[in-house]
Amino acid sequence: NEGALWGGRFAGGPADALAALSKSTEFDWRLAPYDIAGSRAHARVLHTAGLLSEDELSGMLDALDRLEADVRSGAYAPSPSDEDVHGCLERGLIERAGANLGGKLRAGRSRNDQIATLGRMYLRDHASIIARNLLELVRALVEQARRHPYAPMPGRTHLQHAQPVLLSHHLLAHAWAVLRDVQRLADWDNRAAVSPYGSGALAGSSLGLDPNAVAAELGFDSAVFNSIDGTASRDVYAEFAWVCAMAAVDVSRMSEEVTTWATKEFSFVTLDDAYSTGSSIMPQKKNPDVAELARGKAGRLIGDLAGLLATLKGLPLAYNRDLQEDKEPVFDAIDQLEVLLPAVTGMMATLEFHTQRLAELAPQGFALATDVAEWLVRQGVPFREAHEISGEAVRVCEDEGIELWDLTDEQFTAISPHLTPGVREVLTVEGSLSSRNSQGGTAPDAVAQQLTELERQLAEL
Numbered sequence: 001n002e003g004a005l006w007g008g009r010f011a012g013g014p015a016d017a018l019a020a021l022s023k024s025t026e027f028d029w030r031l032a033p034y035d036i037a038g039s040r041a042h043a044r045v046l047h048t049a050g051l052l053s054e055d056e057l058s059g060m061l062d063a064l065d066r067l068e069a070d071v072r073s074g075a076y077a078p079s080p081s082d083e084d085v086h087g088c089l090e091r092g093l094i095e096r097a098g099a100n101l102g103g104k105l106r107a108g109r110s111r112n113d114q115i116a117t118l119g120r121m122y123l124r125d126h127a128s129i130i131a132r133n134l135l136e137l138v139r140a141l142v143e144q145a146r147r148h149p150y151a152p153m154p155g156r157t158h159l160q161h162a163q164p165v166l167l168s169h170h171l172l173a174h175a176w177a178v179l180r181d182v183q184r185l186a187d188w189d190n191r192a193a194v195s196p197y198g199s200g201a202l203a204g205s206s207l208g209l210d211p212n213a214v215a216a217e218l219g220f221d222s223a224v225f226n227s228i229d230g231t232a233s234r235d236v237y238a239e240f241a242w243v244c245a246m247a248a249v250d251v252s253r254m255s256e257e258v259t260t261w262a263t264k265e266f267s268f269v270t271l272d273d274a275y276s277t278g279s280s281i282m283p284q285k286k287n288p289d290v291a292e293l294a295r296g297k298a299g300r301l302i303g304d305l306a307g308l309l310a311t312l313k314g315l316p317l318a319y320n321r322d323l324q325e326d327k328e329p330v331f332d333a334i335d336q337l338e339v340l341l342p343a344v345t346g347m348m349a350t351l352e353f354h355t356q357r358l359a360e361l362a363p364q365g366f367a368l369a370t371d372v373a374e375w376l377v378r379q380g381v382p383f384r385e386a387h388e389i390s391g392e393a394v395r396v397c398e399d400e401g402i403e404l405w406d407l408t409d410e411q412f413t414a415i416s417p418h419l420t421p422g423v424r425e426v427l428t429v430e431g432s433l434s435s436r437n438s439q440g441g442t443a444p445d446a447v448a449q450q451l452t453e454l455e456r457q458l459a460e461l
């Protein structure tokens, strides 16, 4: 069992089947640079504690530098006999520093506190990449909103025409959701910025090593206050997986709209050629594959989260080998989002909106009926009665196959004497939109204020 991190108490090596099951280098090797950074910090606290001489420390750091260069160039990589990233890197260290010096680094640390720390470091780095990707999507949505400040569209509930809204208002609704995902990642980082290094296997170290020195060197705010919690908890991973899944779901919802909007029946948008695909048999096809893959990947990220939670559910404290299964779900969430988000951003940034058609459809389906009712309320009619009167107007229109604004003054007064010609002021899309001027409303002025607030929150990140 040459090269293994344990073996003294065993008479023989592990069965091939166990070794094959145990092995994690295919997925944990991506943590190698973090493992080496952890080793440097650990060497320094061993030195501070008097367990490595000055010469030994510099020899160790030099060997770690050479090892890191070989890892980065690919000259050093896991061999079939390496169980995990930690064992493989110890082998590489001993090859470079010799068994005497290389064998000293493991004192006072365990793979249990190491892996918990490296995972957090990796997630923190990728959280900031994903946050940047999400911010680019927010900016693409804001850009589209700015390009169409006054264009109306049919606002929907239950997918049915509800009330006219500004296209910019609708696009910014997606922007807010994605912005919150970015804010969540920033908030998550407060909990992720705590280092488990120094927790040892589960109980801490007897060697006088300073966990806060390691934490500071590795970019953490502090070290954990409980070594069992440090090695056994993975809620930070699960929270990360949830935020990733939520971001994917937000992107999936906007993508579902894009696929609908791009149909012949809706004809709200044309997809840019660079963000659509053709068919191998149907020459006319232009398919929204980016949007569909976004929907598909959202399902996959939900699976990553659910799988991770299921792994954690039955685990007693402290470390259990089940926790080796914590990495692939979060790595997968990262890999998927990092390839998905730039494509979705490109798709949203290059969407061409058919504003003429959107404007024509905006008032249809009696989308101004609420405006009639609210106009009546402003004239002093109780809403209950106003709702009835407006509903009656819709019924008359439906019978005659006309729209609300086609009703004559006589028809209006026949429905209710309250319906004087003044009601026509809200029977236009512009009148309807500009009347909804409360904070958060779709009136152009309110949307302009909304944009200012959104930009303010973006600047805070």
Ligand code: ARG
Binding pocket: 024, 028, 084, 111, 112, 115, 321, 323, 324, 325
């Ligand atoms: N490969 C392990 C993991 O990913 C590292 C920790 C192993 N610890 C142990 N005592 N076997 O969790």
